[in-house]
Amino acid sequence: MSAFTQALWVLLLGSLLGLELIGKVPPTLHTPLMSGANAISGITVLASLTLIAQANDQLPLLVLGSLSLGFALFNVVGGFLVTDRMLAMFSRKSPRTGANR
Amino acid sequence: MAGLDLLPALIDLGAVLLLALGIKGLSKVSTARSANGLAALAMALAVLGLLIQQPLSPQAWLWVAIGTGLGGLLGLITAQRVPMTAMPETVALFNGCGGMASLLVALGVALFNPGGSSGLVEQISIVISVFVGAITFSGSIVAMGKLQGWIDTPGWTQSTMRHSVNISLAVACLAGAIALPGDMAGAPLWLLVVASSLLGIGVTLPIGGADMPVVISLLNSYSGVAAAAAGFVVGSQMLIVAGAMVGAAGLILTQVMCTAMNRSLVSVLFGGALGGSAPVGGGGEEAGYTRITSCSAEECAIALEAAERVVFVPGYGLAVAQAQHALRELSKLLENHGVEVTYAIHPVAGRMPGHMNVLLAEADVPYEQLLEMDTVNPEFPRTDVVIVLGANDVVNPDAKTDSTSPLYGMPVLEVDQARQVFVVKRSLGAGYAGIKNALFELPQTAMVFGDAKAVLNGLLSELRSMGVGKKVAA
Missing domain, CATH: 1.10.287 (Helix Hairpins)
Structure with a gap:
C-alpha cells in the first residue's frame, strides 16, 4: 500500500469515527463542545512543527512555521482553557439535597 | 516496522x-x-x-520557542480575560486562527518546497489547505465582527447580487487551483489565497446574527478539514486522522444545532438574514400591537410575592443587559420566601445553543434549577408566574398554532399555559425573526418595559420593602 492510499484510509476511518462520536448532545453542551472541538482542530500545530523541522534552517520557512505555530497554539491553548472555564461552571456546585426540584 | x-x-x-x-x-x-x-x-x-x-536543530528550537511563547501566551490571556457573554465571538476568533495556521503551512510548502518532492497529491493537498484555511480564517473573522457589532450587513448582500459575486469568486478560486501545479510559487497561488479569503467574507457577510452560531460551528468543521489537508501536505497521519475526526464531528454538531434552532443548513447558508427576506410585521418597530397591558415593577413584585411556583425564561436580552447576577439574587430572595423557582431554558436561548446555561452557571444558579424545554413545558399549567426576560421568539405561541407564521414548527416554551406572564422587554420591537408575538396580547400577559437589569433591581427593592426574604418564621 502506498503512503497515499494509506493516508486515504486514515482519512476515511477518521471521518467515520468523527461521525459516530457525537450522537445526542444536550443543548447545554453545544457551546462547550463546539469550543472543545475548535481547540482540537488546532492540531495543525503538528503541521507547523513539521514545517519548522523540515526547514533546514532556511529563515523564511522558519518564520512562516513559527508564525503558523503561534496561530495554531493560540487556538489550542485558548480553546482548551476557555472550554474548561465554561465546564468548570457546570461542575463546581455539588447537588444540593432536598432543595427545590 | x-x-x-x-x-x-x-x-x-x-x-x-x-x-x-x-x-x-x-x-x-x-x-x-x-x-x-x-x-x-x-x-x-x-x-x-x-x-x-x-x-529539531537548535535554530529551529528558537523559532518554535518564539511561536509557542507568543501564541500560547496570547491564548492564555484571551481565555482568562474574555467575558462569558462574548463566548461565541471568542470561539470564532480561535477558529479563524486555526484556519490561518493551515493556510500558512500550505503557503510555506508551496513557496519553498522543503520536502523536495511535489507530486499531484501534494499539489491538490496544498490547494485544499489554502482554500479551506483562507475561507475559515476570513469567514471566522467576519463572524466575530458581526457578533461584536463591528460589522453590519450591507444592503447588497441581501440581494441576489451576492450570489453572482460569490460565484465569480469561486470561479477565480478554481482558476487558481487549476493553474497552480504549473507554477507552484507564482500568481496562481496568490490568486487562490485572495479569492478564497474574499469568498469566505462573501459567504459569511449576508448571514444574520441569529444564525451566526451555526456558521461558526460549520467553520469549525472546516478548520478540521483544513488540518486534515495540511496533514496530507506535510505527510502526517496523526494530523489527517485528528482533522478528519473534528471535521466530521463538527458537521454533526452543526446539524444538531440547526435542528435545535429549527433551521436547515441550506437556508442558513443561502437564505440571507432571517426576516430580511420575509416582509412581515412592518420590519420590527412596534409592529401593530393593539391589546398590550403594561405594568410596573411594583405590580409584578406583588404577583411574585403571592406566587408558589415561579419560572424565569431568560433570553438574549438578559445576556445583553448582563442581568444574570441580579436574576440569581431575585430568585434567592424568592426561594427564602418559600417560592419554588426554576429556569426554563430554550435550546437556543442566549447567543448560541447552550450559551444561557453557561451564563447562568457563572451567576451561581444551581444546575438542577435549569430545566430544558421538554421537562418544563408540562409544568407551565401549574405555574403561577412566568417572567420572560429578554426572550421573544422562543415563547411565541404562534409557532404552535399559526401555520402562516415563519416560526411555525419551531419548538417553543409554552409559557402561555401559565396563570400569569410578565414579559420584561425594552420595547415592543420584534425579535430576530422580525415578527409579532401573540403572547404579548394574551389577557394573562403584562409587559414590564425596561432594561432587564434595571427591572430586576426594581423588583428586588420592591420585594425587600415588602419584607420578603426577611427572617420570617416558616
Whole structure:
C-alpha cells in the first residue's frame, strides 16, 4: 500500500469515527463542545512543527512555521482553557439535597 | 516496522484514542470537563510523538520557542480575560486562527518546497489547505465582527447580487487551483489565497446574527478539514486522522444545532438574514400591537410575592443587559420566601445553543434549577408566574398554532399555559425573526418595559420593602 492510499484510509476511518462520536448532545453542551472541538482542530500545530523541522534552517520557512505555530497554539491553548472555564461552571456546585426540584 | 519507529507510532495511537474519548466525553455533562482535559493531553502526546520522530536543530528550537511563547501566551490571556457573554465571538476568533495556521503551512510548502518532492497529491493537498484555511480564517473573522457589532450587513448582500459575486469568486478560486501545479510559487497561488479569503467574507457577510452560531460551528468543521489537508501536505497521519475526526464531528454538531434552532443548513447558508427576506410585521418597530397591558415593577413584585411556583425564561436580552447576577439574587430572595423557582431554558436561548446555561452557571444558579424545554413545558399549567426576560421568539405561541407564521414548527416554551406572564422587554420591537408575538396580547400577559437589569433591581427593592426574604418564621 502506498503512503497515499494509506493516508486515504486514515482519512476515511477518521471521518467515520468523527461521525459516530457525537450522537445526542444536550443543548447545554453545544457551546462547550463546539469550543472543545475548535481547540482540537488546532492540531495543525503538528503541521507547523513539521514545517519548522523540515526547514533546514532556511529563515523564511522558519518564520512562516513559527508564525503558523503561534496561530495554531493560540487556538489550542485558548480553546482548551476557555472550554474548561465554561465546564468548570457546570461542575463546581455539588447537588444540593432536598432543595427545590 | 523497526523498533525505533515503534515508540512514536504507539504515542500517536494513544493520542488518537484519547482524542476520540475526549470528543465523545465532551457530549455528556458528567464527563465533559475531564474529557476536555483528555483531549488536551492527547494534543500534548501528539506533539511529543512528532518531536521524537523529527528532531529539531537548535535554530529551529528558537523559532518554535518564539511561536509557542507568543501564541500560547496570547491564548492564555484571551481565555482568562474574555467575558462569558462574548463566548461565541471568542470561539470564532480561535477558529479563524486555526484556519490561518493551515493556510500558512500550505503557503510555506508551496513557496519553498522543503520536502523536495511535489507530486499531484501534494499539489491538490496544498490547494485544499489554502482554500479551506483562507475561507475559515476570513469567514471566522467576519463572524466575530458581526457578533461584536463591528460589522453590519450591507444592503447588497441581501440581494441576489451576492450570489453572482460569490460565484465569480469561486470561479477565480478554481482558476487558481487549476493553474497552480504549473507554477507552484507564482500568481496562481496568490490568486487562490485572495479569492478564497474574499469568498469566505462573501459567504459569511449576508448571514444574520441569529444564525451566526451555526456558521461558526460549520467553520469549525472546516478548520478540521483544513488540518486534515495540511496533514496530507506535510505527510502526517496523526494530523489527517485528528482533522478528519473534528471535521466530521463538527458537521454533526452543526446539524444538531440547526435542528435545535429549527433551521436547515441550506437556508442558513443561502437564505440571507432571517426576516430580511420575509416582509412581515412592518420590519420590527412596534409592529401593530393593539391589546398590550403594561405594568410596573411594583405590580409584578406583588404577583411574585403571592406566587408558589415561579419560572424565569431568560433570553438574549438578559445576556445583553448582563442581568444574570441580579436574576440569581431575585430568585434567592424568592426561594427564602418559600417560592419554588426554576429556569426554563430554550435550546437556543442566549447567543448560541447552550450559551444561557453557561451564563447562568457563572451567576451561581444551581444546575438542577435549569430545566430544558421538554421537562418544563408540562409544568407551565401549574405555574403561577412566568417572567420572560429578554426572550421573544422562543415563547411565541404562534409557532404552535399559526401555520402562516415563519416560526411555525419551531419548538417553543409554552409559557402561555401559565396563570400569569410578565414579559420584561425594552420595547415592543420584534425579535430576530422580525415578527409579532401573540403572547404579548394574551389577557394573562403584562409587559414590564425596561432594561432587564434595571427591572430586576426594581423588583428586588420592591420585594425587600415588602419584607420578603426577611427572617420570617416558616
